[in-house]
Amino acid sequence: MNFNALDLNLIRVFDALMRERSVTRAGDRIGLSQPAVSAALNRLRHIFNDSLFVRQGNEMLPTPRAAELGEPARLALAEIEGMVRTVRGLELTELKRIFTLIGADFFSTLLMPHLAHKIYAQAPLVKMRLLDSARGDVARLLQDNAVDMALERPLEMPDWISKQLLFRSPFVIIASARNPALDGVSERTAMPLTVFSSLPHAIRSIDGTLSGMVDEALASHGLSRNVSLALPHFHAVALAVAQSTHIAAVPVQFANAVGENLGLRCFVPPIDVPVPDVNLYWHCRYDEDLAHRWMRSQILEATEELNFPIAEASATE
CATH class of the missing domain: 1.10.10.10 (Winged helix-like DNA-binding domain superfamily/Winged helix DNA-binding domain)
Known part of the structure; x- marks a missing residue:
């Protein structure tokens, strides 16, 4: 050849x-x-x-x-593309690029519609897609250029993965407004521990695991809960709660967005649950890539515009 x-x-x-x-x-x-x-x-x-x-x-x-x-x-194409973009600069109206993100359905529901509007107004030739977080190992996907960025809770990552804090996402407990076990309990107050322990729980789990951060917090107090339903998407969890006596711990931003339409009530967890960060991850080869940096800035702005502040510390604020 x-x-x-x-x-x-x-x-x-x-x-x-x-x-x-x-x-x-x-x-x-x-x-x-x-x-x-x-x-x-x-x-x-x-x-x-x-x-x-x-x-x-x-x-x-x-x-x-x-x-x-x-x-x-x-890898060869990534090097060549990075070289060309650095030399040419960035003209948003001429930018033709597909950005592939990966994250939970939380982001497809709450972030992507607003982000798509922002991006199209500035760079109408840019395309975006969001892959489900069940797609695979995030570090490998970033290394292989299968995705450009990941929207995830804290992950153990190699040192060639860059990250930026987007916002903090406290948990609240959602329940159907028709759930008789919570009659007389004021919304946005702490759910009684006896009620929390007696009701069945639904959780969002991409691999079917029947435990999560809430269970770790409970275990530190010598307590446990009855997780009887695991579903791969937050929206499915919310629908299940709306139609049953199940309760679920979900991010406060998600609960605020869907609660009224689904007839849900929100309560503070009866124990302290660590407030997880939500980070943006990308391969460090794109640290200085102009288009990549622009997209990262748009994602950060979009989360701020949607009132996902970094400083949000509790469900009652």
């Missing part, structure tokens, strides 16, 4: 296919038609003397040779 004759756009096509596992989606990602992607794939197969991708159902699965090439291709 004559390297001087290699079209580097073919590597962009290869990387898009590795990420999307679909000719159509790969084309959408890099702005090429399906026939153009197919033609590029044929050229890649000739260059590497390998099928690279084989169809299985609706997906194009990488061969072992493609899997071997995937990470070097991602």
Whole structure:
């Protein structure tokens, strides 16, 4: 193979296919038609003397040779893109980029609609998508350029992951307004520990685990609760609580946003539960990337505009 004759756009096509596992989606990602992607794939197969991708159902699965090439291709493209963006500067009206975030449905409900409006007003050619936090290991996804940023509670991260505090997210306890066990208990006051202990609990759990931060806090007092329902999304937890005698601990911002529409009441936990930070994580290779820095600033502004202040310390404020 004559390297001087290699079209580097073919590597962009290869990387898009590795990420999307679909000719159509790969084309959408890099702005090429399906026939153009197919033609590029044929050229890649000739260059590497390998099928690279084989169809299985609706997906194009990488061969072992493609899997071997995937990470070097991602890293090389990231270096080239970073170099070009640093030299050219940033023109928002001309910026064409897809930003992929990962986080809980908390963010798809509360953050993304407002953020999308902000971004479109400044950079109408920019596209955004939010992946569910169950997608996989955050550090690996950031390393592989599968996602640009992660919106997560504190995680143990390697030193090549950068982070910024977005806001603090105290827990409140939600219950149906029709739950008879809470008759006579004033909303936004502490839920009696006897009621808290006697009622069934629902929790948001992406892997089915039946415990969380609240259980750790209870255990420090020699207490426990009855977790009888685990669901992968906060909204599903809220719906379950609205239709049953279950109660649940959820972020105060989420409870404030959906509580009235779902007929929920909010209470303070009967014990002290640590208030978790919500951080924005990204790979340090993008620390100085102008477009990445701009998007990070927009996410921070959006959380402030939605009254997710860093200093928020309790559910009763």
